[in-house]
Amino acid sequence: MLDNHTKIAQWVEQFRPYAKEGNCASYIPALAEKNPNQLAIAVIGPDGSEMRAGDTTERFTLQSVSKIVTFILACMDKGLPYVLERVDVEPTGDTFNSIVRLESHQPGKPFNPMINAGAITVSSMLSGDSPQEKIDNLLRFLEKMIGKKVSVNEEVFQSEWHTANRNRALAYYLMASGYLDCPVEEALEVYLKQCAIEIDVSDMAMIGLIIANDGYHPLLKTQLFPKQVAKLTKALMVTCGMYNASGKFAAFIGLPAKSGVSGAILAAVPSHAGLESPFPTGCGIGIYGPAIDTIGNSVAGVHLLKYIATEWNMNIF
Ligand SMILES: NC(=O)CC[C@H](N)C(=O)O
Incomplete structure (x- = not known):
């Protein structure tokens, strides 16, 4: 049986080739120069435990x-x-x-x-x-x-x-x-x-984790923003976060998520959705894969997230 770190690293390599089906955003000249084949993921749980794989040292802009x-x-x-x-x-x-x-x-x-x-x-x-x-x-x-x-x-x-x-x-x-x-x-x-704020996949996973926890920072043990605002933000992520692919994303992946044309995807997995995953009390996920589709979502990133959400049964619905 493969451990979860090995699995996640294998999944990154499995989905990296999908980058060929997309292109780096060309309407922002500085993004057009990025390496389209990069793919990275970080997942962080409420106890601070983290899994990372792929090009995790790469920094990119939030868009x-x-x-x-x-x-x-x-x-x-x-x-x-x-x-x-x-x-x-x-x-x-x-x-x-x-x-x-x-x-x-x-x-x-x-x-x-x-x-x-x-x-x-x-x-x-x-x-x-x-x-x-x-x-x-x-x-x-x-x-x-x-x-x-x-x-x-x-x-x-x-x-x-x-x-x-x-x-x-x-x-x-x-x-x-x-x-x-x-x-x-x-x-x-x-x-x-x-x-143009620059971050990495772990930073995104941490933001996703706090949103998943309704604004509560589980490591600092402080409420950083009101629960009501966090809930509204998650609803907006589900209905509008993946642009005009949000309906399909909700239907076939089922996670509050937000993407950017840099190839970033941030997802918030609430505790009730992570029960069968290595993060049974929820987690935040950060993904980076700069080759995007015509809608503006990372091609390899969406494939990777869909696979993980299915394997780990994370669909919130
Ligand atoms: N979808 C995006 O990530 C868009 C952000 C980009 N800076 C723009 O305004 O076009």
Whole structure:
């Protein structure tokens, strides 16, 4: 019988070749240069036990995974009613950077915080008098969660800042209909910097673990954010976290998860879902595989997560 560490390492190698079916995000120049064949996973349980396999030392940017963290922080900074007045909790079925519903549905309230439109609105709400202050507050919050210093990858930020025409268009639309709390360029700076925060798979697994535990940090033994916010975040991850593949992801994998165009996937496995796994009291999962599909999800990463969730019977439904 193979031990679980050996198994997980074998699974990474089994699914690594699927990277060929995807490509690194090309619309952000700095991401296009990544090695598409990389694949890494980390799983962390509430007692701090960790399993890792693949290219685990690789650092990458959070991209859309940051949207769950800014949503949580905005809810803490401003309170749930304030946030929900400015961003809805409905899936769209459209691409993550779509502008169509801001025009076709009035008054132009963004549909959810997991698509770019909603995330830009949320970024504009963070506490702080300048983009730098907002980002610093976000970095401090992330550092509390993962227990080490984090920073923005300037090269990735600059690379996207100069090519962000679509996100700029979204931000101008949001401003026109009253859904930005700060000037367009400031909201964009916060949004694109949060996307360029650099982490690794273990950091992501730790964030996933805290979300799985309803905001409670099991190692620090502190409640970092309210249970109600954690539950809402998990619901948003299930319904909107994997962009317009969220329905299929819920149907065939069944875990609250959030992906980013860097190839990152973060999943939160609550305790009742992990009973038959090596993590019977739940866990957080971080995956990195930079070759993404046309929807924006890591190809090898989704295959790997699906296999593990099935093998370990982690489907929350
Ligand atoms: N889906 C994503 O990861 C998108 C994030 C990226 N920074 C963008 O705004 O396009």
